[in-house]
Amino acid sequence: MKTVPRYHITPILEVVVLAMLLITPLLASRFITISLTPILILAMLAISFDLCWGYTGILSFGQGFFFGIGGYTVALLINKAQLLNFYALSAAAILSGIIIAGLFGVFLFFGSTRQGIFIALSTLALSYLGERLFNGWFWVGAANGQNIWEVVSVMGIELNPGISFYYFILFLLAVTYLLCRFVVKSQLGLVLSGVRQNEERLDFLGYRIQVPKFLIFVFAAAIAGFAGGLYSLHEAFVGPTYIGWVFSTFAALYCIFGGSGTLIGPIIGTLAIELGRLYLTDIEEIRAYWQIVLGLLMIGVIVFRPTGIVGFIISEKERIGYFGYKVSKWRFRKKWAQKASMEGPKI
Amino acid sequence: MEFALKMIFEVLSYASIMVIIVLGLAVIISMMDIVNIAHAEFVMLGAYWVYLMELWQFPIWLAMMTAPLIVALLGIIVEKTIFRRLYDNVITGILASYALAIVLREGVRSLLQGKEYYVAVSYSGSIEVFGIQFSLWRMAIITITVIVIIFCYLLLTRTSVGLKVRGALDNPSLARTSGISTTRLYSLTFAFGAGLAGLAGAMIVPLYGISADLGARFLIQAFYSALLGGIGGFIEPVLGAVVVGSSLSGFQWLRNISGLDQFTSPVSIDVMVFLVILIVVKLRPDGIFTSKQ
Numbered sequence: 001m002k003t004v005p006r007y008h009i010t011p012i013l014e015v016v017v018l019a020m021l022l023i024t025p026l027l028a029s030r031f032i033t034i035s036l037t038p039i040l041i042l043a044m045l046a047i048s049f050d051l052c053w054g055y056t057g058i059l060s061f062g063q064g065f066f067f068g069i070g071g072y073t074v075a076l077l078i079n080k081a082q083l084l085n086f087y088a089l090s091a092a093a094i095l096s097g098i099i100i101a102g103l104f105g106v107f108l109f110f111g112s113t114r115q116g117i118f119i120a121l122s123t124l125a126l127s128y129l130g131e132r133l134f135n136g137w138f139w140v141g142a143a144n145g146q147n148i149w150e151v152v153s154v155m156g157i158e159l160n161p162g163i164s165f166y167y168f169i170l171f172l173l174a175v176t177y178l179l180c181r182f183v184v185k186s187q188l189g190l191v192l193s194g195v196r197q198n199e200e201r202l203d204f205l206g207y208r209i210q211v212p213k214f215l216i217f218v219f220a221a222a223i224a225g226f227a228g229g230l231y232s233l234h235e236a237f238v239g240p241t242y243i244g245w246v247f248s249t250f251a252a253l254y255c256i257f258g259g260s261g262t263l264i265g266p267i268i269g270t271l272a273i274e275l276g277r278l279y280l281t282d283i284e285e286i287r288a289y290w291q292i293v294l295g296l297l298m299i300g301v302i303v304f305r306p307t308g309i310v311g312f313i314i315s316e317k318e319r320i321g322y323f324g325y326k327v328s329k330w331r332f333r334k335k336w337a338q339k340a341s342m343e344g345p346k347i
Numbered sequence: 348m349e350f351a352l353k354m355i356f357e358v359l360s361y362a363s364i365m366v367i368i369v370l371g372l373a374v375i376i377s378m379m380d381i382v383n384i385a386h387a388e389f390v391m392l393g394a395y396w397v398y399l400m401e402l403w404q405f406p407i408w409l410a411m412m413t414a415p416l417i418v419a420l421l422g423i424i425v426e427k428t429i430f431r432r433l434y435d436n437v438i439t440g441i442l443a444s445y446a447l448a449i450v451l452r453e454g455v456r457s458l459l460q461g462k463e464y465y466v467a468v469s470y471s472g473s474i475e476v477f478g479i480q481f482s483l484w485r486m487a488i489i490t491i492t493v494i495v496i497i498f499c500y501l502l503l504t505r506t507s508v509g510l511k512v513r514g515a516l517d518n519p520s521l522a523r524t525s526g527i528s529t530t531r532l533y534s535l536t537f538a539f540g541a542g543l544a545g546l547a548g549a550m551i552v553p554l555y556g557i558s559a560d561l562g563a564r565f566l567i568q569a570f571y572s573a574l575l576g577g578i579g580g581f582i583e584p585v586l587g588a589v590v591v592g593s594s595l596s597g598f599q600w601l602r603n604i605s606g607l608d609q610f611t612s613p614v615s616i617d618v619m620v621f622l623v624i625l626i627v628v629k630l631r632p633d634g635i636f637t638s639k640q
Contacts, residue, residue, distance in 0.1 A: 057438065117437065120382070129614065132614040133618060249445070249449060289453075295453060303429055303432055
């Protein structure tokens with residue numbers, strides 16, 4: 001292993017990304033700004049998947065489901081109940097994620113053993129059936145979805161696609177990111193890393209592993225729901241496809257491609273893929289095969305480079321957390337944890 | 348009376364389709380702990396091969412015979428390239444198979460240009476038994492399924508290959524020390540499972556046509572059949588498939604005849620059955636047909 005610098009690259013990465021996101025709308029065209037805003041919202045979705053998969057090892061194909069439900073909650077509240085208060089809307093979107101994930105999660109996590117496959121398949125089924133259900137449900141608009149015609153305002157900013165909406169979303173993304181960082185670096189985050197590494201061991205050590213898994217699942221669903229609400233506000237539309245496999249796949253792809261288990265990875269992954277889509281699909285041949293390209297990319301990353309883009313930038317040593325130190329703790333990769341245990345404890 | 352017979356017949360044929368799909372899936376899961384989400388896409392590829400053969404003006408029976416072989420070949424390739432690296436990491440394997448499913452599905456979608464096609468089968472038509480019309484093709488499906496089950500059972504219990512498979516299922520390390528090449532066995536099993544999927548796809552193409560999303564509708568059902576019946580044996584997933592296939596098809600029929608189709612959509616049946624299965628699998632995580640050992 002090559003020698004590594006003593007400083008941590010991750011905060012530098014965060015600052016760079018933040019700076020780039022702050023400056024871009026001022027330099028680029030309005031089109032870029034409007035295109036970038038949903039990408040930031042999708043980055044939130046990717047972060048929610050990362051919380052489940054990257055930190056805890058829960059493969060949840062249901063992030064798209066909560067995303068869509070959040071979007072539908074906001075759209076329905078605006079259209080049917082004429083509720084235009086942003087705070088109420090976002091609270092509703094977050095709550096929708098919490099409630100459904102709570103109900104479903106009680107089911108998923110408490111009780112039997114052999115959970116990994118069960119969770120993956122059940123969330124897969126949830127997305128699939130949810131989309132089909134909403135596709136045929138007249139009251140929510142069936143296949144036509146819900147269009148939002150009213151404009152919601154918050155603190156004097158009109159939430160129309162544009163620069164102010166962009167900065168508002170960037171602000172929300174930063175808040176979400178910091179919140180997730182806080183959760184992940186806390187004791188809960190430590191337990192989650194343990195769950196990802198070796199659930200049984202943690203179980204034998206006396207932890208009730210279902211509880212942190214359930215908690216992070218609900219938390220991630222809340223974020224996904226919130227993101228869904230914002231997305232529907234920006235796009236002024238929500239449809240059954242938002243609930244189904246498509247967005248769940250995107251969440252997984254962005255997170256894995258960018259680098260799962262680091263919160264900055266999903267953001268970078270989302271930016272990379274969506275900006276790639278923006279520019280590359282101008283070329284006719286690529287546009288036709290874009291989905292295949294994404295699928296192949298996903299396979300390639302999973303099989304050959306599981307650490308994602310961020311793996312190229314952040315050294316392997318930095319990924320290993322230091323127990324007992326108040327420096328940034330990063331998630332363990334199974335490989336590196338084995339290496340660490342072979343090299344002895346780093347105290 | 349004749350109505351009940353007709354309903355039972357159609358339920359049986361749908362359950363047979365489920366059985367063949369689930370058999371391939373469950374064999375792979377029991378053997379190698381690989382949950383292959385792309386299995387549904389293998390089904391779709393079997394159907395696609397039949398469509399291609401028809402396009403190239405080959406006889407349909409030849410297409411149906413070769414479809415399992417082609418898909419089995421693809422299965423071997425996929426296993427060697429993707430899944431072999433992920434044996435120790437089940438969840439990542441699921442993710443990889445999900446990505447593979449996307450590649451296959453979208454690949455076929457662009458090849459089909461997003462359209463659906465119907466394959467003309469000269470075996471369509473029906474025969475009359477006791478005054479009731481029975482679709483000839485559905486009869487063929489049921490017959491083929493029974494033959495396949497018997498064939499698999501004989502293969503597993505009466506042949507040396509079957510013995511090795513059962514040995515590797517029971518205790519892989521012991522099997523390896525006894526000189527059985529588990530890697531080759533795994534490739535074989537995966538190819539077998541994929542071949543079964545291809546067979547299922549070839550069989551259902553006269554009924555459902557070929558479209559890129561052909562497999563997706565069976566995916567969730569197939570997995571739940573396997574979970575419900577129990578993984579780790581041969582007959583348990585088959586029984587699980589029978590239960591799930593029959594209840595889905597049967598309840599759809601009930602919905603049609605009871606007049607509830609004014610209030611509920613077809614997908615409500617799927618959701619209902621899904622919830623019930625979820626609860627049952629939760630209560631009996633090893634499957635309802637496995638005996639506690």
